[in-house]
Amino acid sequence: MSLKNKYDAIVIGAGPAGSSFAFHASRSGLRVLLVEKQREIGHTILCAEGVSSEFLKLIKDKGHSRNFVARYVYGGILTYNGKKIIEITLNEPGGAILERKIFDRYLAELAIKAGSDILINTKFIKAEREKGLVKVYLRSHGEDIVLSAPLLIGADGPASSVSKSLGLFTPYDKEDDYFTVQVYAYCDEIKDNYLYFGIGDAIAPNGYAWIFPKGGGFANVGVGIPGTRDGLDTYLKNFLKKHCSTYKILGETYGVVPTKFHKRKIYDNNVLILGDAARLADPLTGGGIANAYISGIAASEVASFAKKMGDYSRKALRLYEKKLKKWIFSDYMITLCAKIFYNALEKKELESFMYSLKDAIGHIEITPPLKPMSMLFRILRKDPAFLFKFGKKGLYAAKECLREFI
């Protein structure tokens, strides 16, 4: 068979979404080509690298054994406009900070071992449908090549040229993008196993700032706010100053975290869109590694089925959205509603909300996972009027949230 029609699926992007797809699809017998524009997998990564213990469990269950964890997380501190609100100490790890460079390369290695082919330094240019296949135009090591396959996987991150090329890119609200700046910094005043979050209008209006430690006083320190890049550098400087009397910066990146996948087209004839390209990041935290990885699994199952049935139509590929929603939708809805509630609070209400948290929780030691309901009961025990104070906004948020999904 010629190279031109050798593959069941061509995957654009070797991040967690694309490599997860390539690995799971190759393992189930599909012929997969993984295409990455960078010269090296994981060369440029825009990420604070935090993942939950649930995700660590998932990838352990999948048999991923390499050590790509920089630090396990044993607690965290939340500040509001620079004032400490709560501190949570965990008696076992509640998550981890990864080494994404190692993690991403490892996932790609697994895909290769499972049988995927790979082209690095190869950029997706455009695609067009032709006689039940997708013609994929690539620029590889400076040369143009054209390949065909029945399925194209768009795992090419927030700007997704694949979505644009095949008509899946729909306009979205600017507020659905978190704009971020992040530095890799040295600050020896931070605890190595703690996460630090900062919120409040002086720190990150409607967003948050973070310190995710990598060990030895080094950390990813960043700020993300919805809808605009304005002021990002100043917010970051202020946040750094609050936590570190002196710091040194070793690297700096600007990025975007796209959210609200439920309003996007993520499948069509001969194409599936995964990970950040499908705007799968969590609407509240901006975390997207886990959902990217999961979208790779869901898409690989649907691709195997499509191959078996010889049907790559929109109707057949719709199963991808169904599978994905089954897996991630309940958590996604909860965090989206929480975000709507948070954004709905006026400045004074937010302040009062934060001080209710401070009074009720302060500094606690718990066994993970952190359960929102048990936190709520803890608050209600301390402050029975809590629901009256915020119930109206809660109802408003619930209504708005419902409106999002109908």
Ligand SMILES: Cc1cc2nc3c(=O)[nH]c(=O)nc-3n(C[C@H](O)[C@H](O)[C@H](O)COP(=O)(O)OP(=O)(O)OC[C@H]3O[C@@H](n4cnc5c(N)ncnc54)[C@H](O)[C@@H]3O)c2cc1C
């Ligand atoms: C500052 C910041 C902090 C973050 N922190 C966290 C965090 O702590 N935890 C978390 O879970 N998530 C975090 N995220 C989100 C997380 O990084 C993403 O959700 C995740 O990387 C998505 O994986 P992906 O595979 O979909 O996309 P990506 O990781 O973006 O991979 C896409 C790949 O496609 C390649 N590509 C793009 N265009 C083309 C093309 N035309 N041709 C060929 N290849 C192409 C890119 O080079 C890239 O390798 C953060 C994001 C930012 C910006």
